[in-house]
Amino acid sequence: MSSRSRSKRHHTVPRFHLRGFASPDGMLRQVDLRTGSRRLVSVSDASVVRDFYTVELEDGTRSDRWEKRFAEAESRVAPMVRAATREVFWSPSPIELAHLTTWIALQFLRGPDHRRLLTQIRAQTLVMTVGMGGLAYLRHAMSEGLQRAVSAEEAEAVWDDIHSPGGPAVRVTGSEHIHSIRGSLGQAANFIGHRSWHRIRFDRRSLAINDSPVGLIPAEDHHPARGVGLANAGAVTIALDRRTLLWLDHPTVGNGDYPPSTLAARLHNQSVVFGAERFVYMHPDDADPTEGLALPREERSLFAPAGVYDFANRDRPLADVLEQIGEHDFDAEPDAIIADYTWPIPGYEPHSTGPWSSSTH
Secondary structure, three states: OOOOOOOOEEEOOOHHHHHOOOOOOOEEEEEEOOOOOEEEEEOOOOOEEEOOOOEEOOOOOEEOHHHHHHHHHHHHHHHHHHHHHHOOOOOOOHHHHHHHHHHHHHHHHHOHHHHHHHHHHHHHHHHHHHHHHHHHHHHHHHHHHHOOOOOHHHHHHHHHHHOOOOOOOEOOOHHHHHHHHHHHHHHHHHHHHOOEEEEEEOOOOOOOEEOOOOEEEOOOOOOOOOOOOOOOOOEEEEEEEOOEEEEEEOOOOOOOOOOOOHHHHHHHHHHHHHHOOOEEEEOOOOOOOOOOOOOOOOOOOOOOOOOOOOOOOOOOOHHHHHHHHHHHHHOOOOOOOOOOOOOOOOOEOOOOOOOOHHHOO
16 A cells, blocks of 8 residues: 555544534644643544554555544444434434444543553563563573674663663554454453443533543542552443533443433543543533643553562573473463563664664664
C-alpha cells in the first residue's frame, strides 16, 4: 500500500462519539493534562495520533487495515449509540447489546493508555529478564547478536541503562498493540457483557469524555491500595454524549434506566479526569471537570508489580544461565521467565549511544 493512499491520522476515540460532546460547528474544549493548556479543537483533530494503528505486514509494507476495521465496527455501532441518546424508551435487542459490548471493550483496549500499559509491562519484563541473567549473559547475547566480541564496558553501559532509576526506554509497535487487543477483547467483552445495563439521561448536568473513554468506578468496599479494572470495578461507565451516560452495574441488578443524579455525573466526570491518558474533552459551554486541579499533572503509573523484587543478579555465572536455558524445554513451568533472550532485544531503545546502539532498533 502506498504511503499516499494509507490513512495516517488515526482517531483513538471515534469521531461519531466525539460529536456527541461538540458544539454545532463541531468544536470541543480540550484540556491537556500534560501541559495544562486549554484550547478549542475540532472533532476532526481531537484524539488524533499519527500512525497509531499502523501495522507492518510480512513483506515490510505498512498498512492501515486495522484503522479501517475499527472504522467499519464504528459505523455498525453508531446508529445504536444514537438510538440510546434519543429514544425515550430504550430497549436494545440482545444483538445490539452484543455489538455495544464489543465496542465498549474495544474502546477500553485501543487507547493510548493501554499502549502505555503494554510499554510499562514490557519495561518491567526486560528488567527482570536481563537482571536474572546477569552481566555475563548480557555480554554473551550482545556478542552473538552483533557477531563480534563485545567489551565489558559496552555490556556494562547497557546493564546500567536497563537498571537505571527511570527504567529502560522501550517501544510497543502498532502491530504489537493490535495483537494484544485481539488476545484480550473476548475477556474484556465478557466482563462488560455480564453486567447490568443502565442509561442515565441528564437535563442539567453535563458529561465530559477523554482519550480513553471507558470509566471505572471503584466499588464501595474497594481498598485504596488495589487497582481498579473491569473485573473488580463497582461500575463501568461510558458517556454516549454530553447528556447520556451508560452505567454498567452489578449483574444482580435488573436492566433499565437510572434516574439522573448529581452524584452519578460527578463520579463519571471524576473518572474521566483520573483515567485520561492526556486529554479531556467537553462541550465549549459546559463546566470544566478539571477546574481546580493542579496542572500539569504528573503521569500516573498504570502498572505496579505485586511486591517489590530486585531481580538483578549481576555476577551470575554464564555457565549457570546457559544450563538453565538448556533445561527449559523440560521445565515443569515452560512459561516461566528466564534469561533466554537474544540481541537486539525487541522494543528496547537504549538511552545512551554506542557502537551497538544502531543495531538495537
